[in-house]
Amino acid sequence: MQVHNAVVEEVFLIDSATGYLDIIYANYEQNEAISKSLRLNVDINTVILNSFGYHISLSDIEEGMLVDSLFSPIKQGLTPPQADADLIVARTYDQPPLNFIIDRIAKVDIDNSLLFTGDPNNADNQIKFNISDITTIRDKDSNPVPLRSLHPGLLVDVLVAHTNFQNAVIPNEADALHVQIL
Structure with missing residues (x-):
């Protein structure tokens, strides 16, 4: 699950890497925005x-x-509702958001640390992602996995920096910051 443009209401620290964020986000139901609260639990595996x-x-x-976040399914019956955060991107109001791109893997080039998404039969409809040492890759359970565990056909959510794709x-092409298997 994910939210975009949520507002941080409270930050609680157990230490510098663990704690939680209480956020408010807009949930759109029947053309109406409803404010919802959520506690994002943060641990040492959360990418921030x-x-x-x-x-x-x-x-x-x-x-x-403001935060954008990928997180586990919301735990029901807790007040406030809670989820375990896999990825959090934090910014101030004057900073642009990063981009999330959801698509199927077309090809994985392990030797060159590349991941291609889109139509496997048409390069015009693909995006090439550079995978670097700082790129994090997580499976459906948010466990870290190597690039070699990815394969064509997997649905992924790729977080990239401010890329406009207006090149020739x-x-x-874009640099992947985080790859989440969906």
């Missing part, structure tokens, strides 16, 4: 980035900031 794609700690997030290179 700033708006430039750099790793930060939970202690760097402040009340009033085919396929379009």
